Amino acid sequence: MNSLLDDQNIESEIPTTLVQELKSTGRWLLMFMTLGIIGAFLSLIVTFNTWFGVVTIMGIFLTLFFVKSVYHQFQYARHLHWFDVHETHYSMEQLIYEGVKVWQYFSLFLVILIFLFGVIFWGISTTLVVEEPVQAIEKEAAIIESSLEVDTVKTVPVVE
Amino acid sequence: MTPTSEEFLKKTVFWQRLSAIFLSIFWVILLVLLVFLIWESSDYWDTGNNRYFWSEVTFFIVYFCYLLAIAWVNRLLYQSVKAIQAYLGSKDIINLELAFRKQRHFWMGITGGIISLPIVGFLLILADTFLFE
Numbered sequence: 001m002n003s004l005l006d007d008q009n010i011e012s013e014i015p016t017t018l019v020q021e022l023k024s025t026g027r028w029l030l031m032f033m034t035l036g037i038i039g040a041f042l043s044l045i046v047t048f049n050t051w052f053g054v055v056t057i058m059g060i061f062l063t064l065f066f067v068k069s070v071y072h073q074f075q076y077a078r079h080l081h082w083f084d085v086h087e088t089h090y091s092m093e094q095l096i097y098e099g100v101k102v103w104q105y106f107s108l109f110l111v112i113l114i115f116l117f118g119v120i121f122w123g124i125s126t127t128l129v130v131e132e133p134v135q136a137i138e139k140e141a142a143i144i145e146s147s148l149e150v151d152t153v154k155t156v157p158v159v160e
Numbered sequence: 161m162t163p164t165s166e167e168f169l170k171k172t173v174f175w176q177r178l179s180a181i182f183l184s185i186f187w188v189i190l191l192v193l194l195v196f197l198i199w200e201s202s203d204y205w206d207t208g209n210n211r212y213f214w215s216e217v218t219f220f221i222v223y224f225c226y227l228l229a230i231a232w233v234n235r236l237l238y239q240s241v242k243a244i245q246a247y248l249g250s251k252d253i254i255n256l257e258l259a260f261r262k263q264r265h266f267w268m269g270i271t272g273g274i275i276s277l278p279i280v281g282f283l284l285i286l287a288d289t290f291l292f293e
Contacts, residue, residue, distance in 0.1 A: 018257040025260055028267040035274050096168040103175035110182035117189050124196070 022095070026080030029102075033073040065112070069105035076102045166248065173244050180237040187230050194223050215288040222280055226273070233269035236262045 076098040201216050243259035246252070 018253065018260065021257055021260045021264060025264040025267065028264055028271060032267055032271045032274075035271060093165045093168060096165050096172060100168055100171045100175060103172060103179055107175055107179045107182055110179060110186060114182060114186050114189060117186065117193070121189060121193050121196070124193070 022080045026077040029073055029077040029080065033070050033077060036070045036073065065105075065108070069102075069109065072098060072101040072105055169244055169248060173241055173248075176237060176241045176244070180234055180241065183230065183234045183237065187227065187234065190223075190227055190230070194220065194227065214291075215284070218287060219284060222284065229269065229273055233266055233273070236266045236269065240266065 076095070079095040079098050198220060201212075240259045240262035243255045243262060247255035247259065
């Protein structure tokens with residue numbers, strides 16, 4: 001099990017196209033990281049305005065998660081972006097190690113997304129299926145009743 | 161004993177595969193939600209109230225496009241896993257390069273999706289206000 005940089009001739013081991021690829025990946029990850037910071041602030045603002053305690057706690061948890069995740073993303077992006085075959089700022093081991101962290105946090109992020117969308121789906125399915133047809137029927141019944149009342153008002157004096 | 165990049169790459173394969181599985185589950189939830197919403201709104205289509213018909217159809221088309229985009233992004237993640245596995249097997253550096261290229265496209269897709277989401281949402285609201293009124 002040899003390390004990637006164990007060989008003496010690094011330049012022949014790591015082609016410049018791979019270095020370019022790493023740098024470019026780092027740039028896109030930095031962009032995703034920026035959006036992550038915005039997302040953390042938004043989740044904090046939105047959840048702190050609610051009165052429901054669980055949502056606020058969830059908001060704080062999500063913000064902390066984003067901050068930790070963003071930290072690893074930044075490390076990874078830094079390793080990727082400043083990775084250089086000539087000056088070798090970071091080793092390939094460090095780079096891939098930070099990559100593992102990023103994927104761990106991304107998996108956790110997806111679990112949270114699945115949980116949230118599961119809750120949303122459950123909420124929609126219970127409110128739409130049970131309540132909305134009942135409300136629709138009630139509305140139609142109210143319209144029919146009001147029209148009947150009008151008829152009754154009109155017909156009553158005639159009968160009298 | 162210091163762990164080598166090969167061991168870290170094996171860990172990367174595991175976590176990337178897990179991410180791809182979770183993304184697939186998320187995709188299935190979104191698909192079920194779309195089918196459910198279409199089924200729910202279809203009850204009101206033949207009632208004569210067509211005020212929201214075209215805005216709903218547009219929303220479903222956009223939603224479907226996002227589903228296709230997520231499937232494409234997830235495929236990139238699977239391809240990245242395959243490329244790393246190929247590198248671990250053959251030690252050909254070109255496979256590692258391919259893996260990082262797929263990862264770059266993956267992050268591009270995710271970032272692009274996040275950026276386009278509020279823009280598309282705003283356009284949908286505009287269309288609903290002025291076009292389908």
